[in-house]
Amino acid sequence: MSRVLIIGCGGVAQVAIAKCCQNSEVFKEIMIASRTKSKCDAVKEKLQPTTKTVIETAHVDADNVDEVIALINSYKPDAVLNVALPYQDLTIMDACLACNVHYIDTANYEPEDTNDPKWRAIYEKRCKDLGFSAYFDYSWQWAYEEKFKNAGLTALCGTGFDPGVTSVFVAYAKKHYFDEIDTVDILDCNGGDHGYPFATNFNPEINLREVSAPGSYMENGKWIEVPAMSIKREYDFPEVGMKDMYLLHHEEIEALGRNFPEIKRIRFFMTFGQSYLTHMKCLENVGMLGTEPVEFEGNQIVPIQFLRRLLPDPASLGPRTVGKTNIGCIFTGVKDGKERTLYIYNVCDHQECYKEVGSQAISYTTGVPAMIGTMMVLKGLWKRPGVFTVEEFDPDPYMEALNKWGLPWQVDENPVLVD
Numbered sequence: 266m267s268r269v270l271i272i273g274c275g276g277v278a279q280v281a282i283a284k285c286c287q288n289s290e291v292f293k294e295i296m297i298a299s300r301t302k303s304k305c306d307a308v309k310e311k312l313q314p315t316t317k318t319v320i321e322t323a324h325v326d327a328d329n330v331d332e333v334i335a336l337i338n339s340y341k342p343d344a345v346l347n348v349a350l351p352y353q354d355l356t357i358m359d360a361c362l363a364c365n366v367h368y369i370d371t372a373n374y375e376p377e378d379t380n381d382p383k384w385r386a387i388y389e390k391r392c393k394d395l396g397f398s399a400y401f402d403y404s405w406q407w408a409y410e411e412k413f414k415n416a417g418l419t420a421l422c423g424t425g426f427d428p429g430v431t432s433v434f435v436a437y438a439k440k441h442y443f444d445e446i447d448t449v450d451i452l453d454c455n456g457g458d459h460g461y462p463f464a465t466n467f468n469p470e471i472n473l474r475e476v477s478a479p480g481s482y483m484e485n486g487k488w489i490e491v492p493a494m495s496i497k498r499e500y501d502f503p504e505v506g507m508k509d510m511y512l513l514h515h516e517e518i519e520a521l522g523r524n525f526p527e528i529k530r531i532r533f534f535m536t537f538g539q540s541y542l543t544h545m546k547c548l549e550n551v552g553m554l555g556t557e558p559v560e561f562e563g564n565q566i567v568p569i570q571f572l573r574r575l576l577p578d579p580a581s582l583g584p585r586t587v588g589k590t591n592i593g594c595i596f597t598g599v600k601d602g603k604e605r606t607l608y609i610y611n612v613c614d615h616q617e618c619y620k621e622v623g624s625q626a627i628s629y630t631t632g633v634p635a636m637i638g639t640m641m642v643l644k645g646l647w648k649r650p651g652v653f654t655v656e657e658f659d660p661d662p663y664m665e666a667l668n669k670w671g672l673p674w675q676v677d678e679n680p681v682l683v684d
């Protein structure tokens with residue numbers, strides 16, 4: 266049916282590619298293009314004998330719009346799935362517009378150089394106007410709305426697990442369970458153990474930037490920002506057990522706040538063990554999370570990028586990680602005049618994921634929805650001109666696809682709430 270260009274070949278991409286290859290009826294032909302072509306070739310070598318999907322590979326530097334344009338023009342895909350880094354969102358969107366193809370990603374735009382004065386001025390104004398200080402936000406991609414609309418193209422932003430599935434859970438809860446949702450708590454629990462003293466489950470640079478930043482949540486349409494890791498709760502997660510979790514800023518809060526303005530409070534919590542937090546604090550204290558270049562023996566190095574080189578590659582954690590993830594949303598609200606509560610969640614087993622596609626569950630829970638979101642656009646089920654996040658479409662076909670493609674979800678109508 267379709268031809269898709271997949272940009273990036275890291276942990277998430279490798280799952281998305283494996284899932285496209287299981288779904289050859291939709292993904293007839295794919296091209297894997299990334300900065301390091303040898304990784305794309307290795308994935309092709311592994312998967313081609315197992316699938317009817319015809320796989321090609323290419324080198325691309327997605328920071329360079331002209332390179333992406335040239336590649337799209339030569340391959341002529343129906344859509345581009347961006348599973349590189351958030352740094353490349355805008356260049357790839359520009360290239361899609363220039364070549365008239367649909368765009369899909371899993372994370373909103375974030376600049377690589379947070380000291381770029383042009384970006385910084387806009388960022389500082391946004392911090393003041395909106396009240397949260399994360400480096401990433403949707404304004405950069407929402408600014409493409411008119412361009413995508415006029416071109417008759419769909420840009421689907423944030424189809425990973427969180428953002429992604431969690432936002433679809435909100436749309437599903439609203440459609441089937443509530444007349445009015447009052448509060449949403451998004452809970453991201455990783456009960457997995459990879460056996461290393463310290464490693465991140467997805468790109469270390471993006472991950473550490475995210476969790477070392479101040480936390481924030483939305484209440485009555487306004488952002489409330491708190492110091493990093495200052496709000497802690499305990500929760501007994503189904504199939505995982507009791508875990509400490511901390512309030513973080515997370516990008517889906519922004520989009521959900523815009524698309525469901527009636528929700529009075531939206532929070533996001535992620536579980537962390539004490540050892541992870543101690544390592545992170547220490548790295549932060551000694552300056553290893555810095556994003557500004559420092560001079561070292563005549564070379565300019567960015568501390569967090571150097572740290573990334575030292576840490577295990579997230580794509581290599583698969584064989585060693587045991588345990589389960591549990592990610593979902595707890596809702597309170599009203600249906601037919603009565604108060605009700607609800608918990609929709611998915612449990613994913615690291616070793617089951619490894620057996621199926623050779624990856625741990627964090628890459629799996631992101632890569633599967635990346636394939637599903639792309640399929641929604643290709644099949645025309647989620648295809649409207651403009652820039653969208655996933656909760657703006659009918660959740661039902663996506664929820665059905667989650668069950669079919671490896672991320673079955675459960676509904677608990679009497680959950681313990683988070684205070």
Ligand code: NDP
Nearest residue numbers: 273274275276277300301327349351372425426427467468
């Ligand atoms: P990795 O670091 O494992 O992979 C990133 C890939 O992008 C690598 O193959 C890398 O190439 C490639 N890449 C980086 N820069 C460029 C460039 N300029 N041009 C072409 N390719 C490039 O990251 P992950 O797979 O862990 O994460 C991928 C994306 O998924 C990120 O945007 C992340 O934020 C997002 N994510 C979303 C989640 C969600 O639930 N929504 C959860 C987890 C991640 P090379 O091999 O040369 O380094």
